[in-house]
Amino acid sequence: MKLGPLLATGRSCGGRQVAIGLGIITLVWFMLPPGSLYDCSFSTVVQDRTGRVLRLCLSKDTQVRLPPLQEVLPEKYLAAVLHYEDRRFQVHPGVDPLAILGATWANVRAGRRVRGGSTLTMQVIRMARRKPRTYLNKLIEGLQAVRFELHHSKEEILRHYATHVPMGGNIVGVEAASWRYLGRPFVDLSWAEAALFAVLPNNPSLINLRQGRSLLRVKRDKLLKVMFDRKVFDAATYALACLEPLPPQARPLPFTAPHFTELVLSRSSPQQYLTTTLDLEVQMVLEHLARPHGESLRRQGITNLAAIVVDSASGKVRGYLGSLDYFSHQDQGQVDGVLARRSTGSLLKPFLVAKVFDRGPFTVNSRIQDVPTFYGTFAPQNASKTYQGFARISEVLQKSLNVPAVRLLHTYGVENFLEFLHQTGFRGLFRSAEQYGLTLILGGAEASLFELTRAYLSFNHGGRRKDLVLLERVEQQQEVPVQLFSAGSAHLVTEILMEVPRPGIYQDQPHLSGARSFAWKTGTSYGQKDAWAIGYDGQWTIGVWCGNFDGTGNADLSGVTSAGPLLLHLFQTLSKGENRTWPQAPDGELRSISCCMRSGYPTGPHCPETVPVFVPREQQVLRNCPYHQRIQVETGGRYRLCSKCWEGRMREYVTRFVPPASVAAVYRDHGIPVDEFPAHLPGCPSDSASELFELVYPVPGLTISPPRNFDGVREKVVFSAHHQRKTASLFWFLDGHFITETQDDHAIAIEVSAGKHSLTVQDEQGGTRIAPFNLQIDD
Ligand SMILES: [Zn+2]
Ligand SMILES: [Zn+2]
Structure with a gap:
């Protein structure tokens, strides 16, 4: 900038001093950095983990306003916009006298205003000031443009233009326009698209992709011709560009994983870019598999499903489906099924088993009574309505038996277990232990798929609580480590859950489930209202829920057959490579103890056969096998003796397995032989005692x-x-x-x-x- 001439000619008001004073003020004004030109809010861009756009939100003033996502503007666009708006942009100081002269001459000849002569820099100023087009305003814009050029590089000015240029309707900036009209980010443009984006701002309210399309095309082609004439590209390119049709009116803005983006937006402070943990590829697999599965459920009268896919190691959410169709009013598609709290069915059983392993005296093989059971008026029943007498703890999970699960909870204590669930992060449990009672383990409590999947993640983290992560680049918060159960317990339960039978055809053909080992548990709520399946391996932790949002039950609904198949398909499709190293027994967290073969409890003094069994290192309560008893009987006789009646009789010791009377009764019902327990000698004085x-x-x-x-x-x-x-x-x-x-x-x-x-x-x-x-x- 040369300011000398300006100072030398400033004497119109008479005094030389006045001129110098004005000159200095002008000089100072030019040198001061300008305040921020634009005071506006931007759209929030919700991205997947690699920056692919999931959703564009409206800015505070309900515009779709976006700065270009790429650092460098596409070359073709730059060429088109400069040839159209401002040929000498790279050399002029903010105003272009040649352009003004040209415009004045053209306007005089035409007798009306046909050209403006504004530079791109002046347009950047005008877009910010939003003042009417008068000669005075034009003068101010020119001065400010010169000043703006002093403080900004040409690249910055172009970026300002590309960010704030109106592109029709509430679309502001070329990036937003690209999503709106091309359905993709503002990269890899064709010449025709570049030319279109250059001419579109010219009069966007009258000539746009909705109305005046033919006029818009004429303008585009005219610009293409200008560029061809100026040898920007060759004849073949020009011919091809002119053949390219205009894009359709407008496309819907990106709106992928709507429930997930809503959750992220509701939990984040306002910022322009939210890089989430979602993986667009995983999301596509999830939606692609869920759709046909949802259709087959619908034929059974089950209208919705929700699913979440989590990276097991980091807890990052990679896929999230809140409902089958977000826009379905009829099926309440806007309800987020991942966050909705529903009856948990059997899904809490593995956590109870983990806790009783830690406390003891239970082992994987411990027999729990599976017999008709009453706690006051509460009489739990197995889904099969039958009893098997004794059930191993592993069977309690694999067959999802209710009666022994309730007995375990009774032993462990409802209050203790409820406290554990609170610690685990289940926020919907607001009733007291007394109010839940023993139904707590059978689905008496409500939890969301989000909470349950998060809880299952702890099995992959040595029993430590692990949060689900929604933002990819989040400040590493110091998570307070919470040990929910021991690493040994986590491993033992995982081994049990790996043997849970697969549904239908997969049971007999393990190769169809990828021969890949993963642990899983299903659940069906009371009244068949909710079907759950949650599974995990070293790579993925996946949760699926099926049911109706209005809570209607369905006789066909079950965790194994309704939710299970989708879970299996997800594991098959998403899993890469072998999984042979998973799960790994944690170092030093397990110890081997000798257990009674028949009862599964630590070996007692009278147990005839024993077997080594792993238990958590710090298992607390030890109790020996209560069922092998050593008793005295009359030699050759039928009766049991005690110290009050053995005098004068030949006696010997025998060892008997004495199950509780309730188990013996169930065995007898099933025709299973039970050791006869000898009756006490009739007439013994202790009997009446x-x-x-x-x-x-x-x-x-x-x-x-x-x-x-x-x-x-x-x-x-x-x-x-x-x-x-x-x-x-x-x-x-x-x-x-x-x-x-x-x-x-x-x-x-x-x-x-x-x-x-x-x-x-x-x-x-x-x-x-x-x-x-x-x-x-x-x-
Ligand atoms: Zn025993
Ligand atoms: Zn006696």
Whole structure:
């Protein structure tokens, strides 16, 4: 800039001093850095992990306004826009006297305004000032443009232009226009597209891709001709460019993984670029597999599904499907099924097993009673409605047995387990342990797919809590390590879950499931309202939920058959390479102990056969096998003896496996032979010393008329007894048939047919109470 002439000619107001003063002020004004030109908000760009655009949000003033994503503007666009708007841009100082002269001459000749003569820099100033086009404003824009050029490089000015140029409607800047009209980022343009983007801002409200399309094409082709004439490209390129049709009116803006981007936006501070953890390829696989699966569910009357795919090592969310169709009003598609809290079905069982492994005395092989069980009026049932007597803990998970799971929870304590769930990060558990009761383990509590998948991630992290991560470049927050259960327990449970049967055809043909090992668990909520499947291996942790958002149950809904197949397909499709090293037993976290072969508990003094079993290193409670007992019997006789009755008799010791009466009863029902436990010698004085207990209800000879509830349904009869010893077990028989065993709370609620009956209750010592009663039904 040469300021000398400007100072020398400034004497119109008379005084030389005035001129010098004005000159200095002007000089200072030119030298001061300008304030920020544009005070506007930008659209937030939500990107996948590699920067691919998932979603463009409106700016605060409801524009789609974006700076170009690439550092360098495409060459073809630069050529087109400079040939169209400002040929001498690279050499002029902000104003172009030649252009002004040319424009004035053209306007005088035409008798109206046909050309402006503004430089790109002046347009950048005008777009910021938004003042009417008058000669005074033009003068101010010219001065400011010169000043702007002093402080900005040519590249910066071009970038300002490309960022703020109006492109029709609420589209601002070439990047936003590229997404709107071409459906892709502003790179790799054709000459025709470059020319279109140069002419589009000329009068965007009148001539755009919606109206005045033919005029727009004429303008584009005219610019192409100018560039051809100026030898920007050859004749063949020119001919091809002119043949290229205009793009369609407008495309929908990117809106991939809508529920996920909403979640990220709701949890992030406002910023221009949100680089999320989502992987567009994984997302495409997820959507591609979910669609046909959703259609087959729909034929069964199940209208929705949700799924989440997580990188096991980092906890980064790579795929996220909140519903089958975000835009479906009928199926409530805007509900995010990943975040919705639903009944957990059996999905909490593996966590309970992990906790009881840590506490002991349970091992993988420990037998848990799978027998008719009552806790007051609560009588859990297996899905099969049958009992198997004893069930190994591994079977409790693999067959998803309810009765032994409830018994385990009763042993572990509802309050303890609820506290663990809170620690794990389940936020929807707002009721008290008393309110949940033992149904907590059968789906009595609600959790989201997000929370459950996050919880399962801890099995891959040595039992430590691991958060799900949504943003790729997030400040490394110091996560406070929370050890939910031991690394040893995590490994043992994982080994059990790897043996959970695959659904349908995959069970018999393991090669179809990729022969790839992964651990998984399914769940079906009460009333068949929710079907769950969550699986994990060293690479992926995947959760799937199926059901109806309005909570309608469906007889065809089950975790194995509704959610399982999609989970398997996802593992098959997403998994790369071999998985042979997974899972690895954690160093020093397990120790081998000797266990009774028959009961699975640590070997007791009388267990005949033993087997080594791994337990967590720090397993706390040790209790030996309670079922192998050494007793004294009369030699050659049928009776058991005790110190009160053995005098004068030949006796010997024998070892017997004595299962609880309830298990023996189930075995007898199934025709499985049970060791006969010898009866005590009749007439032994200790027999009458059986501890005191009382049958509270019914008293012998009672006539019972069960009341009806509000729905007119006859209520069950509740029988109860009281034992002086707190740890006593009582065995209940109705008309000679074993019903159940009770501990702690000796009450059972059962349905009884009309007529005469006999209730018998026995304690472990053989003490017996009998109450005949009559049941009357009044209609
Ligand atoms: Zn034993
Ligand atoms: Zn005796």
